[in-house]
Amino acid sequence: MTAVLPYLSQTIVYCIYLLNLAPGSLPPPKTFFVLFEHRACKLKYLGLCWSGMKTKTYKYRLYPTRKQTRALEHTLEVCRVLYNSALLDRKNSYEKTGKGLGYCKQASILKANKGKVEVLHAVHSQVLQNVLKRVDRSFQNFFRRVKEGKGKVGYPRFKSEGRYDSLTYPQEPGFQITPQGLRLSKIGTLKLKLHRTIEGRVKTCTVRRDLNRWYACFSVEYEPVKKAVPAKEVGIDMGLKSFAVLSDGTTVANPKYLRKSEKRLKRKQRELSRKKKGSTNRRKSRVVVARLHRKVREQRSDFHHKVSRKLVNTCGFIAVEDLNIKGMVKNHRLAKSISDAGWGQFLNYLAYKAEEAGCRVEKVPPHYTSVICSVCGERVPKTLSDRVHDCPFCGVSLDRDHNAAINILNRAGTARINAWGETALQGFSPNQEASPVRAR
Ligand SMILES: [Zn+2]
Numbered sequence: 001m002t003a004v005l006p007y008l009s010q011t012i013v014y015c016i017y018l019l020n021l022a023p024g025s026l027p028p029p030k031t032f033f034v035l036f037e038h039r040a041c042k043l044k045y046l047g048l049c050w051s052g053m054k055t056k057t058y059k060y061r062l063y064p065t066r067k068q069t070r071a072l073e074h075t076l077e078v079c080r081v082l083y084n085s086a087l088l089d090r091k092n093s094y095e096k097t098g099k100g101l102g103y104c105k106q107a108s109i110l111k112a113n114k115g116k117v118e119v120l121h122a123v124h125s126q127v128l129q130n131v132l133k134r135v136d137r138s139f140q141n142f143f144r145r146v147k148e149g150k151g152k153v154g155y156p157r158f159k160s161e162g163r164y165d166s167l168t169y170p171q172e173p174g175f176q177i178t179p180q181g182l183r184l185s186k187i188g189t190l191k192l193k194l195h196r197t198i199e200g201r202v203k204t205c206t207v208r209r210d211l212n213r214w215y216a217c218f219s220v221e222y223e224p225v226k227k228a229v230p231a232k233e234v235g236i237d238m239g240l241k242s243f244a245v246l247s248d249g250t251t252v253a254n255p256k257y258l259r260k261s262e263k264r265l266k267r268k269q270r271e272l273s274r275k276k277k278g279s280t281n282r283r284k285s286r287v288v289v290a291r292l293h294r295k296v297r298e299q300r301s302d303f304h305h306k307v308s309r310k311l312v313n314t315c316g317f318i319a320v321e322d323l324n325i326k327g328m329v330k331n332h333r334l335a336k337s338i339s340d341a342g343w344g345q346f347l348n349y350l351a352y353k354a355e356e357a358g359c360r361v362e363k364v365p366p367h368y369t370s371v372i373c374s375v376c377g378e379r380v381p382k383t384l385s386d387r388v389h390d391c392p393f394c395g396v397s398l399d400r401d402h403n404a405a406i407n408i409l410n411r412a413g414t415a416r417i418n419a420w421g422e423t424a425l426q427g428f429s430p431n432q433e434a435s436p437v438r439a440r
Helices: 005-009 066-097 103-116 118-122 125-148 257-274 280-314 325-329 332-341 343-357 400-411
Strands: 011-019 031-038 044-050 054-063 166-169 175-178 181-184 188-193 201-210 213-222 233-238 242-246 251-253 317-321 360-364 388-390 397-399
Touching: 054 343, 066 103, 066 118, 066 125, 066 166, 066 188, 066 201, 103 125, 125 166, 181 201, 188 213, 233 400, 242 400, 257 280, 257 332, 280 343, 317 343, 317 400, 325 332, 332 343, 343 360, 388 400, 397 400
Parallel strands: 233 317, 317 360
Antiparallel strands: 011 031, 031 044, 054 188, 054 213, 166 201, 175 181, 181 188, 201 213, 233 242, 242 251, 388 397
16 A cells, blocks of 8 residues: 555546446446556556445355266365465475565466466356465465464464365456356366345355355445435343343343254264264264354354344344453363354354444443443442342342443444434434433
8 A cells, every 4th residue: 555655646637527327337336537657757548447336255056966966076176276386386486485486476487387287277266266366375484474473373284185165256257247157267066045135246256165055245336225224222231141142131041052053063073973984984974063063153143143133133233242252262161162152253243234234333341341230330249140130229130241231332422423424323322321211
């Protein structure tokens, strides 16, 4: 960015012409024609800019034939080998010359050597380029982490067999959605279950393997539609006994999916550990365990989607605790329960759904939310087993988590501006403290 700035300061933007195109058209709506002129070199050029676009990903199930599955698996294997060799090249180059290789250099090496390597012909060229981009990204992330200096920093790793599970077609016509299914270059037309319509312009397609299942993930650019945001505001207390308690008193039960499957999982894992290393039976057993894990993962994800969707549809402002989940998992007695609840995933789902709906999510400091009385503000010490908040100062009696949820809402910032940049509540004065009576 800093390299671009002096150039920009020398540039005059001459004219802006707004094109308002229909949604889904090429290029996207709200497109500007911009004429730039560089002061020093008198260079003029016409550019296209667009604004207000967001991206999201749609995931669909793919049903490849056996032949197509073999082709996909072969492609993944070629990509994996290319990934590892690109990683090795960077490592060698650094050790020999003290300088790493960049993406552009590696792409030109790939282009020059493609003719000599037969297997590379079976894979679409842009898919191969994307592999090099992934190597580049993992190095960028590595350097960033080194710079941040947070604890141990892992060097980008080689991918072992079966550990490379996706390939990306960065643009059409490498892939195309046709009435017959998904057409992939060098693979063929795969059966695709389009269970929901895609809204927006499809940019990239990533084919993903999940054990024996295949998925297509489309990254889509779309223009958010402004909708009315509900005025209701809510605070959420996340817990282990109940998954969440809202400041209006609603309780969302904790389904504890992992705990329910734990017995079966333990038995299968024991079976796996008894199998001889490298045997076919061990491989089969590993698939059984992985499928069980996937089942738990999918149940949990489904639950999180449903809860976050309901919250975003009914509330315009949501206050949550800013939990240090990584730190909490270090407590061994609670680690499994916390991981099973999956608060991190839930908060991610909530954040992106809220952004799309124009609702605002605010994280507040979590200290003493269960101790402080939500009515009078006095501290009422409790142990973990005290489930009811009985205040000796004002006499209020509330469920412990309900009291905490009200505190969380009270603690949230007083200027309630939603994601559209509008005040979420009519007649709301910024200095007014959210009162527990209103929140309830
Ligand atoms: Zn009180």
